[in-house]
Amino acid sequence: MPENASALQLVLSGDPALYAIVRLSLVVSLSAALFATLIGVPFGALIALNRFPGREAVVVVLNALMGLPPVVVGLAVYLLLSRSGPLGELGILFTPQAMIVAQTILIAPIIAALARQTLEDLWNEYRDELAAMDVGPLGRIATLIWDARFSLVTALLAGFGRAAAEVGAVIIVGGNIDGFTRTMTTAIALETSKGDLPLAIGLGMVLLAIVILVNALAWGTRSIGQRVAG
Amino acid sequence: MRAFAGDLPIVLEDASVVAGALTILDRVSLRLAAGAPTALIGPNGAGKTTLLRLAMGLIAPARGKVSWDGSESSSPTRRALMFQRPVMLRRSTAANIRYALAAAGVGRSERAARVSELLALVGLASLGERPARRLSGGEQQRLALARALAKDPAVLFLDEPTASLDPAATKAVEDVIRAVSSRGIKVVLATHDLGQARRLGGDIVLLHRGRVIEVSPAAAFFSNPKTPEARRFVAGELLV
Ligand SMILES: Nc1ncnc2c1ncn2[C@@H]1O[C@H](COP(=O)(O)OP(=O)(O)OP(=O)(O)O)[C@@H](O)[C@H]1O
Numbered sequence A: 001m002p003e004n005a006s007a008l009q010l011v012l013s014g015d016p017a018l019y020a021i022v023r024l025s026l027v028v029s030l031s032a033a034l035f036a037t038l039i040g041v042p043f044g045a046l047i048a049l050n051r052f053p054g055r056e057a058v059v060v061v062l063n064a065l066m067g068l069p070p071v072v073v074g075l076a077v078y079l080l081l082s083r084s085g086p087l088g089e090l091g092i093l094f095t096p097q098a099m100i101v102a103q104t105i106l107i108a109p110i111i112a113a114l115a116r117q118t119l120e121d122l123w124n125e126y127r128d129e130l131a132a133m134d135v136g137p138l139g140r141i142a143t144l145i146w147d148a149r150f151s152l153v154t155a156l157l158a159g160f161g162r163a164a165a166e167v168g169a170v171i172i173v174g175g176n177i178d179g180f181t182r183t184m185t186t187a188i189a190l191e192t193s194k195g196d197l198p199l200a201i202g203l204g205m206v207l208l209a210i211v212i213l214v215n216a217l218a219w220g221t222r223s224i225g226q227r228v229a230g
Numbered sequence B: 001m002r003a004f005a006g007d008l009p010i011v012l013e014d015a016s017v018v019a020g021a022l023t024i025l026d027r028v029s030l031r032l033a034a035g036a037p038t039a040l041i042g043p044n045g046a047g048k049t050t051l052l053r054l055a056m057g058l059i060a061p062a063r064g065k066v067s068w069d070g071s072e073s074s075s076p077t078r079r080a081l082m083f084q085r086p087v088m089l090r091r092s093t094a095a096n097i098r099y100a101l102a103a104a105g106v107g108r109s110e111r112a113a114r115v116s117e118l119l120a121l122v123g124l125a126s127l128g129e130r131p132a133r134r135l136s137g138g139e140q141q142r143l144a145l146a147r148a149l150a151k152d153p154a155v156l157f158l159d160e161p162t163a164s165l166d167p168a169a170t171k172a173v174e175d176v177i178r179a180v181s182s183r184g185i186k187v188v189l190a191t192h193d194l195g196q197a198r199r200l201g202g203d204i205v206l207l208h209r210g211r212v213i214e215v216s217p218a219a220a221f222f223s224n225p226k227t228p229e230a231r232r233f234v235a236g237e238l239l240v
C-alpha cells in the first residue's frame, strides 16, 4: 500500500504543511476547551448548588445540548458573524477566531453538563459538613471545584476530544482556507475528496493518536485523583 | 473562659420538625445551658439527630422556635457538629483539619501547629498524610471529632461520637469530651451507650417518637427515673 507508506513518511518526516495543520487544529480546539471550561464549570456549579423554578428543565436542556450537531452550531455562528449578521462588524468570519467561537459553543454544554453532575454529586455529600463549618457560598464553590478537580479535568478533555474530532462547525465558519483555517478534520475531508490520500491518511493517524492520548490523559487523571483523594 | 454570647442558652420552644406528613420532632421544649454535657438518648428514629441539627441551626423548625442567647437567627460560627456519619473531604487527614481551621478563620501561620495538636489529641498523629477517605470507620470518626474541635467551638454537638470505636478509642474520646467540657465548652451528645450517658452526662434527655419524655440530672435519671418510658428504657426494654 504505497499511500500508507507515504502517509507514514509525511508524519515521521515532520512534513511542514501537515504539521502546520496539526498545530492550528490544536490551537483552535485547546482554546475552545479552555474557554468552554471557563464558561461551563461556573455555569455547572451555579446549577448544581442552587434550587430555582425550572431547574429540572435547565438540566434536561443542558444534557440535550451535549449532543449539539456541529453543523448546526456552525450555521448559527456563521449567521452571527456573517457581514450582515449581528456580530458581522467584528469581521472574524473565516478566521481561526471564528472557529474557536464555534467550538466553544459546541463543547461548553458538554463541560457544563459534566461539571454540573460532578459538582452536584459532591455537593450532596459535602452540604451538611460545609454548612456545619459555616463555609460561605464562594468558599463552597471553591471547595467543590478543588475537590472535584480531577473529574473536571476529565470533562475538559472530553470537550477537547469532541472539538478536535468535529468537522461540521469549523468547515462552515472557518472556510477551510489553505494555510489559514485548515484543520486536520477539514483537510482530511478535502484531501479525501480530491484523492490526495497520503495527506488525508497521515492527518487521520495524527488525529487518532491525539484522541488516544487525550483518553490516556483522562485515565491517568482519574487514577491520580483516586490516589490523592481516596 | 470563652465568651458565650451568641450561643448559650439554646432554647427550643414547642419546636416541631416535619418531613412531608411525618412529624419528626413534636413540640419539643428544651433548654441547653452552659455547664456539664447534655446526653440525648432514645431508641433508633427517636429524633436525636434531628434535634442536634435543629439546635445547631442547620434546619429550621416548621412550628415553634429555636433561639441562641435570645436571638432566633444565629449562624453556627461558634457551634460545631460532628455528624453520625461524617463525610471526609477528598483530601488528606491533615488537610481535612487544615480546611476546618481555615473555615474557622484560623490564620495560616497558626494552622500547622494546631493541625498536629488536633491530630495528636484524637490519636491520628501518624496518619496525617493518608487520604481521609481511606481511614477506617473509627479513624474517620476521630478525624471528624478533631475537625469539629478545630473551630474552637462554644457548643459542641456530637452525634454518637463513639459508635464505631474500639474500647480504647472510646475511652480516649470520652477523655477528650471531658477535657473539652471542663474548658467550658458546652457538649451535647446523642448516644446509644447508656454507660456513656451516665459517665459523661450532666443532664439526660430521653427522646421517644419525636418527643421529649424526660429531662433529669444523670444520677437521678438512672437511679430514679420519673417516667415509665425512662424506667423501661433504663432497664433495657424495648420502647414501642
Ligand atoms: N429528611 C427526612 N425525611 C423523612 N424522614 C426523616 C428525615 N429525617 C429524619 N427522618 C425520620 O425521622 C426519624 C428521626 O430521625 P433521626 O435521624 O433524628 O433519629 P435518631 O434518633 O438520630 O435515630 P438513630 O438512633 O437511628 O440515629 C426517623 O424515623 C427518620 O427516618
Ligand SMILES: [Mg+2]
Binding pocket: B048, B049, B050, B084, B159, B190
Ligand atoms: Mg441519629
